[in-house]
Amino acid sequence: MRPHPDLSGTAPKPTWLPIGLGSLLRLVQIWMPVVGVHSWRQADTAAMARHFSQEGNPIWLPQIDWGGASAGFVESEFPLYPFLVSRLYNLIGVQEWLGRGLSVLCSALTIWLVMRLGRRWFTPQVGWWAGMAFALAPLGVYYGRTFQAEALLVLCAAGSLEAHSIFVERRKAWALSLSWICFTGAALIKVIPLLWLGLPLLLVQLTPSPRAKAESPEQMLRRLLRLTLNPWFWVYVSTAVAVTSAWYVHAYQLGEASGLTFGFWGEDSDRSNIGLALNLSSWVNLAIRTGLRALVVTGVPLLMIGTMRCWRFGGGRIALGGAVGMLICTVATMRSSTVHEYYQFPFLLFSSPLVGLGWQTLQYEQRRWTIQMLLSITLIASLSILSFDYWAVEIRRLSTWMPLAESIRKEIPVNARVVCVTDSDPTLLNLARRQGWIIPSRELTIDQLKKLKDDGASYITGSLNWRNTYTPMQEAESNRIRELIQAHNISFIDSKEETYLIPIKNLIP
Incomplete structure (x- = not known):
């Protein structure tokens, strides 16, 4: 040789x-919660780990938070990593x-x-x-x-x-x-x-x-x-x-059975x-x-x-x-x-x-x-790259969204279903440790709220400043949502970020 x-x-x-x-x-x-760069991808993984631990499901039945009123079983890659994390959760807690x-x-x-x-x-x-x-x-x-x-x-x-x-x-x-x-x-x-x-x-x-x-x-x-x-x-x-x-x-x-997928095949594949x-x-x-x-x-x-x-x-x-x-x-x-x-x-x-x-x-x-x-x-x-592109982003996102997530944990029952106006981003649902729906702000209408209420939704939450947990909302869209809920004496969880948490019954009698 x-x-x-x-x-x-x-x-x-x-x-x-x-x-x-x-x-x-x-x-x-x-110690950072799931926030920051690509938090939406991490949030789904964390949700699977949490459900494996709390529900006791086998590894071949992964669950996510955004399944609406369903159990949330989803088409995904093999969930070996979240399943291993769930075993640690069983020992120490989530x-x-x-x-x-x-x-x-x-x-x-x-x-x-x-x-x-x-x-x-x-x-x-x-x-x-x-x-x-x-x-x-x-x-x-x-x-x-x-x-x-x-x-x-x-x-x-x-x-x-x-x-x-x-x-x-x-x-x-x-x-x-x-x-x-x-x-x-x-x-x-x-x-x-x-x-x-x-x-x-x-x-x-x-x-x-x-x-x-x-x-x-x-x-x-x-x-x-x-x-x-x-x-x-x-x-x-x-x-x-x-x-x-x-x-x-x-x-x-x-x-196919649940209608929930990460888009591996078909028209939704990216x-x-x-x-x-x-x-x-x-x-x-x-x-x-x-x-x-x-x-x-x-x-x-x-x-x-x-x-x-x-x-x-x-x-x-x-x-x-x-x-x-x-x-x-x-x-x-x-x-x-x-x-x-x-x-x-x-x-x-x-x-x-x-x-x-x-x-x-x-x-x-x-x-x-x-x-x-x-x-x-x-x-x-x-x-330098880590500080500016990653670690600082986590700190900013934590200060923006964790107060709202903690309010949801305190004020909403564990089994209540929540509508998060965060586009396709499940980060807030995972931070709040709740299940429900994630919808884009453009779909937030009275008719849509009525449908969601009939499906079992109890609360609606989001921010007037953020389209999801990482993209600022345009002023026109923010004003439209503000007009939709302004007649109901909205109380902001965070006045600076204008994050809100509202019982849907207050909007839809």
């Missing part, structure tokens, strides 16, 4: 430093920090696995820098502590890559089994890992010596042909696809858009977002350096295969990828080792103080 030239022989750095620093950053505001804590634990384990992958594909020093790159990336920090399944998803992906590498090296049956479990778990959580994780896993199988010079395309093709004749290859793939398909068939049937995929501005926006929040700016040239140096080696091709898989999935889910930045979170699994290779290369070519200064700049940039 031929090691990378001029990348060996340096004393190893302490493993605990990237893990400790990354965990410390992810513990910032861990505390959102438990869900965030589970994400932090998953993220800390992922940093360790990224270091192992970097070491396996390149050198121990590259592995250390890869762990540091993953630990400091604002995208990894924020979604490594949010109340959603992304941290668990990325952990499953990293676990699958590491376990499969062990299987290829040592032919241990337990490693292949663990690889399959993690791969199938990632696919159940989000589906698209079938591609962006499947491609690098295939390259792991075809690369017996990641640190050695990569084999020629002809040699790789011969290995691939031999692999297709191996029945265990087809067992691995077919069973993973079968288990994933079985869940989503069940989820589809659940959505995953793909050919026009956006062919639009240059969409790619520019994605590149800027990735450069700032995933690579912290300084990682962009380091990624380029690592990419140029790695392609000749087996491990580098595995990392590049993952990046290519992510690119294909981005094209396939372009609308979701441009709106939901956590779709780029798994990219860090493959970019971090390449950035680590760039760091290590730079370390050999520059003075020590230059590296320390660049690392300090990276840390400062990461903290």
Whole structure:
């Protein structure tokens, strides 16, 4: 096995430093309720966890809050993460920090696995820098502590890559089994890992010596042909696809029965858009977002350096295969990828080792103080992005919506159904820990209120200043709602934000 030239022989750095620093950053505001960036996605996950705990439902019956008068069973991804959180709730009670804590634990384990992958594909020093790159990336920090399944998803992906590498090296049956479990778990959580994780896993199988010079395309093709004749290859793939398909068939049937769905199929699906995929501005926006929040700016040239140096080696091709898989999935889910930045979170699994290779290369070519200064700049940039784009947003949203949510908890019975005028955003319902409806402000009419009252709605709540929990309401729309309810001596929970909580019977005698 031929090691990378001029990348060996340096004393190893302490493993605990990237893990400790990354965990410390992810513990910032861990006590925060579900508010802030992408709170609507977190709110649905938190609602599932709460219902699993309180209702005692099995894992195959996920519930959300916005089901109206129904139980709220919804078509969704496999709810492994909220179900695990619900087990913690059963021990301690409904505390959102438990869900965030589970994400932090998953993220800390992922940093360790990224270091192992970097070491396996390149050198121990590259592995250390890869762990540091993953630990400091604002995208990894924020979604490594949010109340959603992304941290668990990325952990499953990293676990699958590491376990499969062990299987290829040592032919241990337990490693292949663990690889399959993690791969199938990632696919159940989000589906698209079938591609962006499947491609690098295939390259792991075809690369017996990641640190050695990569084999020629002809040699790789011969290995691939031999692999297709191996029945265990087809067992691995077919069973993973079968288990994933079985869940989503069940989820589809659940959505058909309840009428509640996250829009995986049909006209409501917002995953793909050919026009956006062919639009240059969409790619520019994605590149800027990735450069700032995933690579912290300084990682962009380091990624380029690592990419140029790695392609000749087996491990580098595995990392590049993952990046290519992510690119294909981005094209396939372009609308979701441009709106939901956590779709780029798994990219860090493959970019971090390449950035680590760039760091290590730079370390050999520059003075020590230059590296320390660049690392300090990276840390400062990461903290700045996290502070302004994420942590400050959570604090602002908390001060805006938590007083109203606490009033709902105190004044409204647990079984009362609430109408939240927050568009399609369930954050307020989750903060209030109530079930009911979420409607856009444009649908708030007397006729609609009569229908909702007949369906069992007892209260209506919202804000005259906010269309949902993160978008300000236009003045014309605010005035229309004000005129609708002004004759009923509305009492604002928060006079500044003009949040209201009104019994519907006061509006509809």
